[in-house]
Amino acid sequence: MPQHIPRSAVSALFLSTDSFNPLPPGSLGPKGQVPGQFLEGLQNVEEIRDLYFSSIHRWLPMISKARLTQASNDPQLKYDGTTVLLLTCMKLVTTTPHRNKAFELPLYQLAKQFYFCVETAGSICIPLLQSSVLIAVYEFSQGLYPAAYLTIAQAARHGTMMGLHYRGKAARMFHEAETWTQREEERRTWWAVLLVDRYLHAGTYGFPIITCDPVKENFLPCDDASWDTGLLGLNESFLSSTPSRSLKGGQFGTLCRTCHIFGRVVRHKYDDILEIPDKLNEAIQLNRAIIALESTFEDPTTGCEFKDCDVCRALCYSARMILYNMYAYNQRYNGTDIQKASIEGMATIGLSVARMAGRVQEAVMTNIGAVSPLICHCLYQAAGRCARSLRENCQSGMKMALTTIIDTFSMLRDRWRICDDYLKLLEVEDGIMVES
Incomplete structure (x- = not known):
């Protein structure tokens, strides 16, 4: 459960970073039971997970299967607002709306409303960031503009607050993640933000890319097989001119390397x-x-x-x-x-x-x-x-x-x-x- 953190402790990050002390991971989140209307569509959590991991996860593997399975199988799920939100967004992005009805889809309206509630409650965490990425994917893939552009901008700010854009150098809201799996999930989620942000600028002119370019401290995700099976994997620099054997082919790390060059071209254009x-x-x-x-x-x-x-x-x-x-x-x-x-x-x-x-x-x-x-x-x-x-x-x-x-x-x-x-x-x- 999220801890009680004084509002002044969070404000210090923005008012005087030198006086800010990073918070324990997961300490900012919604408290109390999730309202019933947000739980109604999650009767079959396993089906939602299976459909998501056999589709969207194939090209956007940012969510830890092990972590999500453990969190969603918890009997106290109804008290875990961020996991409920993430499951809702996973269900949303695997749903095909009727033609010209993407905005009116009740599940989309529910996800946006729930996201607003969780964010307004002061939550800042990886599942919330992942939820915003999935909402943005639904929006741009179903033609909901400018909503997609605004949603990914919100995700970029969220990840920046967590220090994901400049690991080890930028101020960050929370202490460094304790395990390799947690750090890898953070890494993959931030690269997902970079990817969607750059893609949404492909057809624009004069709209600056929202996220900064990755720095040398931003390593690529490991190979997808290791990630999906929970094994430790190799993280190499995106600046490497020759990808390792493990990152050749259709790996997320290769897609991240590609999105970096793509972003440089978009910046070059304007x-x-x-x-x-x-x-x-x-x-x-x-x-x-x-x-x-x-x-x-x-x-x-x-x-x-x-x-x-x-x-x-x-x-x-x-x-x-x-x-x-x-x-x-x-x-x-x-x-x-x-x-x-x-x-x-x-x-x-x-x-x-x-x-x-x-x-x-x-x-x-x-x-x-x-x-x-x-x-x-x-x-x-x-x-x-x-x-x-x-x-x-x-x-x-x-x-x-x-x-x-x-x-x-x-x-x-x-x-x-x-x-x-x-x-x-x-x-x-x-x-x-x-x-x-």
């Missing part, structure tokens, strides 16, 4: 401080870094693409298309190395995304719930690129690529309603007509 030569040099370096990272998504002996890397691959393709759109057809950069690389990349990237989209279609047929919505913006960018290529020169294979990408969108719209919004944009921007 940077107006660098001089032109420096910005061009940075663009070349970013393009090389992305391509080098993409090369780790292939079997070095056969050249075959790993199927479990498609979320990472989608972020890489998306980052490259952001760069290429900046430099390929801008006369200001005529003759520069980055313009040459951009024009060459534009000619083939639509075909690359189409190959990925074909694999996504296979995954949809197997388990649509496990397909990540993080691939959607890449599909949108590539569809627009293919449509423009067809208008310009009818490049061989581009029509089939466009058809494959649109078909993938049509399959995913049954799970992620944001696909409808992307298809409407493609209709307006590129005249691509899709049956409702």
Whole structure:
């Protein structure tokens, strides 16, 4: 149960950090029994856990299975508001609302109301932060803007208060976690915040990324197999140029490494401080870094693409298309190395995304719930690129690529309603007509 902490003890963190003493972990949380309306939808906790871990957890493995199982099996669960909230959000993010009814979904309204109640009660903890991430995932994947943008901003502030952004250096609300599992869960949850924050800025211009870039003290999550089985795993630096064998393939650590480079591209897009030569040099370096990272998504002996890397691959393709759109057809950069690389990349990237989209279609047929919505913006960018290529020169294979990408969108719209919004944009921007 949360301890009684004087309000002044918490205020000191913000008023005079030098006078603040970190609090015991878990000491800030809601007290008393959870109101009945928030417990009604949790009659089958095991079913909620199983569905979540077989779907969302496959691409966003931030929650400790062991910790959650222990907490949710506790007979005193009705007194554990943050775990009840987390289970509610796990149920929410695995629920598909009726078309155009994502906001009105009673479970969404309940989760938002419950989150507000728990936060207002003064709770600050990892389950609450995880809950806000899952709410943001539901919101952006179902097309609820600006709610998603605001929710992930709230999560960023929450994690910053806990010192997760700069371990060992920044002031933090609580003492350092005692066990490796607790520290790993904190690490994974913070990377999840960084990932969603950067993804939500993919299509914006001039909106600064909310979270700061990771520092060298922000190690990558360990390999997913060790995490899921509760074993100690290796944590390596995200600055490492060559990922270890354990983090190759479709690992969350690889996705985190990818999201860092993706974030650098987003920042590069709206940077107006660098001089032109420096910005061009940075663009070349970013393009090389992305391509080098993409090369780790292939079997070095056969050249075959790993199927479990498609979320990472989608972020890489998306980052490259952001760069290429900046430099390929801008006369200001005529003759520069980055313009040459951009024009060459534009000619083939639509075909690359189409190959990925074909694999996504296979995954949809197997388990649509496990397909990540993080691939959607890449599909949108590539569809627009293919449509423009067809208008310009009818490049061989581009029509089939466009058809494959649109078909993938049509399959995913049954799970992620944001696909409808992307298809409407493609209709307006590129005249691509899709049956409702």
